[in-house]
Amino acid sequence: MAVRIFTLERRKMTIQTFEKEALKKKAVLFRKEILQVTNAAGSGHPGGSLSAVEILIALYDYKMNHKPDDPQWEDRDRLIISKGHVTPVTYVTLANYGYFPKEELKGFRKFDSILQGHVHRKVPGVEFNTGSLGHGLSVVNGIALGAKLQKKSFRSYCVMGDGEIQEGSVWEAAMSAAHFKLDNVCAIVDYNKVQENGPTNEIKNLEPLAEKWRSFGWHAIEVIGHNFDQLIAALDQIDTIKDKPCVIIAHTIKGKGISFMEGERGWHGKAPNDEQLAEALKELE
Template sequence: MTETSIVSYAEMAVKIRAHCLRMTHRGRSGHVGSMLSMADILAVLYTGILSVDPFNPGWEDRDRFILSKGHGGAAVYAALAERGFFPREWLDTYYLDNGKLSGHISHHVPGVEFSTGSLGHGLPVAVGMAIAARHAGAGHRVICLVSDGDCNEGSTWEAVMMAAQHGLDNLTVIVDYNRVQALGKMEDVIEMEPFAGKLKDFGWAVREINGHDYAEIESNLLELPFEQGRPSWVLARTVKGKGVSWMEGTVACHYGAVSDEQLIQALKELGVEA
């Protein structure tokens, strides 16, 4: 990891966060806290990890990236726009009448692999894609980013079991482990701990990382798969609303829209001109 790549990750993350704040402010829409918590992971994925081609989004050998927490789709849209998959101006239409970008992530947008929005859908499809890749002898990877709320869904665990059964080491799950759900903190809803232990017991190769530390994110993702013959699980500890002081760790930032004053203040905290 070089100083240059850290700087580029940080710059990308700021751009993603600023876009998300502006988009949700303009659309008077929610889920900004969920976007901010995974912004650093997305910055590393789209800057240094995923093998994708903005000029050929359907490139056969691309890495498949599925965002299972589709409510955070604006953050992926922001990353895709910054990578040149579509004009940045499209971001200005997010959530608006006749807009290009819907609130939950859509495969009708260039660079988006799969539409989600109802939790628990991403991982089973990722398992199918990983099986298909292995069957075809293809070298690309399948990476699925899930929320901790995603892991409340039974379908996620159905897929967890099947991925282990078939030793899908071309499959990686990254959990945006911010421990804040729609109605409350995880300990008050469904406590997942010992989270890493559960996945180890289910046959996955598990690593816990700081989901806001670029070096840690990058170095671990560069070592995929963690073990031959096992799917990889990255438990990325994050903070909901990361980067905006009054949002961090709050339940309110799951649904709450950003006011005019809050936008100015939030962008200031990010060091971005309003």
């Protein structure tokens, strides 16, 4: 694969219609591959992976400065996938942007592979091990404080689940980011409304979610998390916010794209069998 460098220069380009069409095609491909890798492994987390596809594409394709051929590049933007169970979307994304050969995806969740069930730093492009929910934002704060101390201009992103942000540690981190005026932090909540055991609003209601973040001192933006125009506009907007952290609340659908998975908690952590895979792939054609 040709080496691609995603830099500031690229971000300054106005994104054209044809590019958006390419992003949409990429989203379909990623959904197919998420289903294929979980099917081949016989396990994994498709629901919260399918909801986060456009979020990750908008970050890796449009927003972040990063070099897939040099994952440790000092000035890269950092992304922590705090909902660390969504390895299917994380690894499919990293492979497609050239962090490691796509061939490796065949080993997903197999003993001799680096691609295990939760996000791990052994994998090129992964910044931090996650899986125990609720820790990513604190780590992102630390990285962002470090950047300020070193007078570096890179930004740190944190993708969290809506079930995950019921953790108290998230709100402790939210307070810290505002206290330290971390305008180089951007949290993204994949607000797919369903957690492991059922609807988020029945288990522990998050509403009014944007107001909560604002009351903690954050700049909050709400978007449809499957709409590239809205995601890109939000990612542009964060550059204009000074002295406070930003959160993008991305309204999404768990299991997005597959009719029998959408909104179903049963697909949180279960792989499609061969028949279900065939049906799902047909829907995506």
